[in-house]
Amino acid sequence: MTGKxxxxxSMNMDMVVKTSHIPQPGETVLGGTFFMNPGGKGANxxxxxxxxxxxxxxxxxxxxDIFGKQxxxxxxxxxVDTLGILSDAENPSGIALITVDQLGENSIVVAPGANANLEPDDVEQAFSLYPDGKILLIQLEIPMRTVEFAARYAQGKGMTxxxxxxxANDLIPELFSLIDIITPNVNEAEVLSGxxxxxxxxxxxxxxSLHKQGVKNVIITLGKLGAALLEEGVFYHIPAPEVETVDTTAAGDVFNGALAVAVAEGRSLKDAASFACRAAAIAVTRLGAQSSIPYRNEVLFSSMA
Known part of the structure; x- marks a missing residue:
């Protein structure tokens, strides 16, 4: 038993258009493929x-509403255990509008809806359902006050x-002392580190720089270059498998989910980051958010492993 x-x-419904290129301001791009896919960083x-x-x-x-029910x-x-999901009678479910170009890069606009109404009291109530919690994995598509409460609560319970x-936003450094592992991408790491x-x-x-600001362990995701890991001040470069990118949507979410699984199983951070890189590499070869997420046997036994 590894612990929960x-x-x-956040939970969103992603509305995705795959087209030749991401439009510039004022530009209309004709042609493309549309599909809907469950998303949201937390849900992914x-x-x-x-x-x-x-x-x-x-x-x-x-x-x-229908999106929330779906x-x-x-x-x-x-x-996924859903006992901790609350329904908001006043706000709609979150929506993300995603454009994916022919190189697999994406542009995303999110209307958070009910996600923006997740309060600390909601989280405290839900946490009481899971006394066996071992790891908290959290992102920033919910209010910062709720993120801080959840991180502080989890730290107090001895969770990772x-x-x-x-x-990324300017308030994140206030959380650094509560964090065991931070996982920014390149843009987020640049904002936080300067x-x-x-x-x-x-x-x-x-x-x-992030370690000096108080974060114990830092993993910066570098796309095709893999990941940069600083574990208690010791640096490692974790390479990524070479793949043909179709869609980068949710690649970071797959990385984080895989990382949490490996850490919960007691693997070293270096091994956990390698496992996460392999999982994310598979995800970018597929369209969509949750539709791109691989299963365990694909990662463990893939020829890329």
Whole structure:
């Protein structure tokens, strides 16, 4: 028994258009493929944990509408514990509008809806359902006051706190003392560290800056370059498998879910980051958010492993 991973965060319905290029301001692009896919950073990470073999519960808030009901039903089908999901009678479920270009890069606009109404009291109530919680995995698509409360509560219970600081904001440094592992991407790491990342060396400098600010362990995701890991001041570069990118949507969420699973199983951070890189590499070869998330046997036995 590895202990439950509690994911606290957002649930959205993603509305995706795949087209030739991401429009510039004022530009209309004709042609493309449309589909809807359950998403939200929190939900994506919870599904990733479940598919990769972790025991996971989700704490979040949805609207009393068809999108909320669909998301909750899909969680049940994936094996995610949904007792911590609350319904908001006043606000709709979150929506994300996503454009994906022919190179697999994306542009995303999120209307948070009920996610923005997840309060500390909601989280405290839900946490009481999971006395066996071992890891808290949290992101920033819910109010910062709720993020801080959840991190402080989890730390007080002796849980490992993993923060995916997305989207980045100026308030994150206030959380650093509560975080065991922070997992920014390049843009987020640059915002938080003030270091421009252009290669592995500058990624190491950015990670060291975050460590000096109070974060115990730093993992910066570097896309095709893999990840930069600073574990208690010791630096490692974790390479990523070479793949043909189709869609980068949710790649970071897959990385974080995989990382949480590996940490819960007692793997070293270096091994956990490697496992996460392999899982994310598979995800970018597929379209969509949750539809791109691999299963455990794909990661463990993939030829990329």
């Amino acid at each position: 991973i509690i994911v606290t965060g 990470q919870a599904v990733a944990v479940a598919r990769l073999g972790g025991e996971v519960a989700f704490i979040g808030k949805i609207g009393d 998301s909750s039903q899909l969680f049940d089908e994936e094996g 706190v993993i923060l995916n600081p997305a989207p 270091v421009k990342i252009t290669d592995i060396t500058s990624a190491k400098e950015a990670a060291e």
